[in-house]
Amino acid sequence: VMLLGVTLLGGGxxxxxxxxxxxxxxxVALFLYKPKKGAGSDDHVFWGGGFSGSSQLLSLTGGGxxxxxxxxxxxxxxxxxxxxxxxxxxxxxxxxxxxxxxxGELWEFLSFTERYPSIIYNIxxxxxxxxxxxxxxxxxxxxFGPLTCSIITTTRKFFTILASVILFANPISTMxxxxxxxxxxxxxxxxxxxxxxxxxxx
Numbered sequence: 001v002m003l004l005g006v007t008l009l010g011g012g013x014x015x016x017x018x019x020x021x022x023x024x025x026x027x028v029a030l031f032l033y034k035p036k037k038g039a040g041s042d043d044h045v046f047w048g049g050g051f052s053g054s055s056q057l058l059s060l061t062g063g064g065x066x067x068x069x070x071x072x073x074x075x076x077x078x079x080x081x082x083x084x085x086x087x088x089x090x091x092x093x094x095x096x097x098x099x100x101x102x103x104g105e106l107w108e109f110l111s112f113t114e115r116y117p118s119i120i121y122n123i124x125x126x127x128x129x130x131x132x133x134x135x136x137x138x139x140x141x142x143x144f145g146p147l148t149c150s151i152i153t154t155t156r157k158f159f160t161i162l163a164s165v166i167l168f169a170n171p172i173s174t175m176x177x178x179x180x181x182x183x184x185x186x187x188x189x190x191x192x193x194x195x196x197x198x199x200x201x202x
Contacts (some may be wrong), residue, residue: 137153
């Protein structure tokens with residue numbers, strides 16, 4: 001989000017912001033980095049290869065372009081969070097609806113709900129909680145920017161994994177501990193120095 005925002009929109013961030021994002025990104029990368037298990041193999045698994053790596057790159061690029069678009073809408077049109085959320089979900093419904101019609105999964109879904117009608121309650125509950133979560137996400141995007149939202153969601157995933165490690169006593173490597181320290185260091189520096197200004201334009 002930061003990289004594409006700077007290159008496509010021609011803006012910038014305070015130097016401390018770059019450092020904080022680099023520390024957190026590097027920390028999460030080290031935490032998720034895992035050696036490939038196999039006899040006599042010195043290879044490591046991080047980015048993946050082939051279709052997996054391409055999918056990750058495409059996902060990151062799409063997320064970055066979405067952030068750039070949201071930044072542009074915030075700056076030029078003062079788009080509200082509810083308006084943004086409504087249109088994102090309308091377009092998602094359009095594309096996904098066409099997809100399930102094309103693949104025939106719609107009829108399988110209807111058949112499944114006929115066999116297990118109790119699932120409708122769970123679907124409605126999931127939709128309600130998902131909408132509530134999305135409202136907070138889009139409020140964060142509108143009031144604090146897509147970069148902050150991206151940092152929050154990435155850090156949240158890290159803390160989810162870390163909580164799993166602590167609660168279930170899963171062992172982690174020295175490299176993962178280094179990554180953990182980097183993430184907390186980035187968070188601390190951002191809390192102390194990262195509020196010295198928002199995005200700047202050139």
